Amino acid sequence: MSTNLKYLSLGILVFQTTSLVLTMRYSRTLKEEGPRYLSSTAVVVAELLKIMACLLLVYKDSKCSLRALNRVLHDEILNKPMETLKLAIPSGIYTLQNNLLYVALSNLDAATYQVTYQLKILTTALFSVSMLSKKLGVYQWLSLVILMTGVAFVQWPSDSQEIDSKELSAGSQFVGLMAVLTACFSSGFAGVYFEKILKETKQSVWIRNIQLVSFSLEPSL
Secondary structure (H helix, E strand, O other): OHHHHHHHHHHHHHHHHHHHHHHHHHHHHOOOOOOOOOHHHHHHHHHHHHHHHHHHHHHHHOOOOHHHHHHHHHHHHHOOHHHHHOOHHHHHHHHHHHHHHHHHHHHOOHHHHHHHOOHHHHHHHHHHHHHOOOOOOHHHHHHHHHHHHHHHHHHOOOHHHHHHHHOOOHHHHHHHHHHHHHHHHHHHHHHHHHHHHHHHOOOOHHHHHHHHHHHHHHHHO
């Protein structure tokens, strides 16, 4: 049962990640009358939905009691200001990253973006080694080398890129590439930093996400 749930979760994650990239790319390149929506607005709405979802989950864990929910939020967030402040750094980085992803998708095709953004696996591995003292095996390092090779091949010019040159100039492609590379490094650092905090405390991941959003809403706005 646990194995089936593991593969089901993996399948849902792959579907969600792929569909997210395609819908974001479509929404940023859809040609309609009038200006496009602001990417910063989309980031703010996503953060609001995230904090609503986390509050609902904490409410459920509190046996659907508003008094218990209020007590948990007060005890875990307000009464632990130093623990809450630890999330200020990754929340700011995540805000920057989320905005950069919209910039990248506005200037790169979905396939190039999706493959290039997988470099976050490499940056996460490097930060894990340096910050968490993790040790990677030979096959893991080999996998990272193969990943870098794949990203390099995706960036290699091809005939199909000439067709898209009317829509995406070399300058815009460079902006998109720099945006996604910066997002990779910010994602790797923030992810490992967040993991380090989660392992050092006993607070639930939902409480930690509420703390994250509480710091990310201000710069997003």
